[in-house]
Amino acid sequence: MKKLIPVLLLLIVSCQLLFAENAFAQEKAFSLGIYPPISEISTNPPGPIDSTITIQNQSDNDQKINVQYKPFEANNDGSIKYIPDDQIQAPYKQIFSSIKILDGEDEVSQISLKPFEAKNLTAHFDLNKDTPRGEYYFSIIFMSSNSEQLSNSGSAIPGGIATNILLTVGEKGPSTAKIVKLVTPSFLSHGPVPITLLVENTSKHFITPTGRISIYDMFGKEIGREEVLPQYILPDASRYLIDENQASPSASLIEDLGKVNYHNPIIMWPEKFLFGIYTIKAVIRTSTTGQTLQAQTTLIALPVYIFFALSFFIFILAGIYLRLRKKI
Numbered sequence: 001m002k003k004l005i006p007v008l009l010l011l012i013v014s015c016q017l018l019f020a021e022n023a024f025a026q027e028k029a030f031s032l033g034i035y036p037p038i039s040e041i042s043t044n045p046p047g048p049i050d051s052t053i054t055i056q057n058q059s060d061n062d063q064k065i066n067v068q069y070k071p072f073e074a075n076n077d078g079s080i081k082y083i084p085d086d087q088i089q090a091p092y093k094q095i096f097s098s099i100k101i102l103d104g105e106d107e108v109s110q111i112s113l114k115p116f117e118a119k120n121l122t123a124h125f126d127l128n129k130d131t132p133r134g135e136y137y138f139s140i141i142f143m144s145s146n147s148e149q150l151s152n153s154g155s156a157i158p159g160g161i162a163t164n165i166l167l168t169v170g171e172k173g174p175s176t177a178k179i180v181k182l183v184t185p186s187f188l189s190h191g192p193v194p195i196t197l198l199v200e201n202t203s204k205h206f207i208t209p210t211g212r213i214s215i216y217d218m219f220g221k222e223i224g225r226e227e228v229l230p231q232y233i234l235p236d237a238s239r240y241l242i243d244e245n246q247a248s249p250s251a252s253l254i255e256d257l258g259k260v261n262y263h264n265p266i267i268m269w270p271e272k273f274l275f276g277i278y279t280i281k282a283v284i285r286t287s288t289t290g291q292t293l294q295a296q297t298t299l300i301a302l303p304v305y306i307f308f309a310l311s312f313f314i315f316i317l318a319g320i321y322l323r324l325r326k327k328i
Contacts, residue, residue: 031057033118034053035054036053037163039053039165039166041125043167044169044171050122051123052123053163055113055119055142056117059116063144065111065145067110067111069138069141070082070138071083071139074233074239091134095136103121131169135167135168136167136169137167139164140165142160172205173204174203174290174291176201176203177199177201177202177209177233177290179293179294183196189301192269193269193280198238198240198241199233199241200237200238201235201238203235207287208232209230209284209287209293211227212226213269215278217278218277223271224269228241228243240264240265240266277298277300278301280298282294
């Protein structure tokens, strides 16, 4: 029995390596790059409008790519989810029927790419005057001809890549929003300081708010500033904003600060030495001509060694006071 244990362990490790190698080989066998990841298109039909898409085969195999369209909506965390086929509304179907993917002047439904080849394609929109005015959000998905059609409501694209289209038909209304949450820890002994900023889009179209977080000391002097990274927020959706130093708008930061884990994206003021009362103020613009949002919160900071020193000093004073009181 003891002789079988090393053999079993060797077999398990070999199987794991084999599965890992196969998964890596499949990943390398299909790899696409696309630009731009997001396109904003505004139009007043009738009349055509074009959007350029660059797609590249990043693998060393020939690829045949099929094209499909899929509307999406926002999750509460700012990510997107695809709408199931049986829930796609008529205006989307009308818009999809008006789109042509052009390779040069030729309309294509399937694209062939040699290893590491890149192609500049054109998404040609020819909307008629009867197209309902409003906002339409969908992905143009380029999928391997060997992949199954994407029909679920998830956000993952197995064997494919997408560019997201934010299409505005007609004039946009006013950009409105509200700051749902501006939160920092109420007490800290040291930095950096995590700042949670949640903004809700209350307008009928997407917004890309910009702004800053300013930090003021107890004397009202601005001692820190973090610029907010512009991020898309779809209508009736909320999103946690991050500062411009973060690597990715969709990154979920988990910082172990004190005894609290932050699982939502945050803005980080990197100052480490903290002492006193600080005012954290957010100023956000919904657009260049939109409304200005403001909110503020307060943070109290006291380094641990100062806290212990003050406690010790108070303890000594209390002892002296009690002794003097007894003598009196």
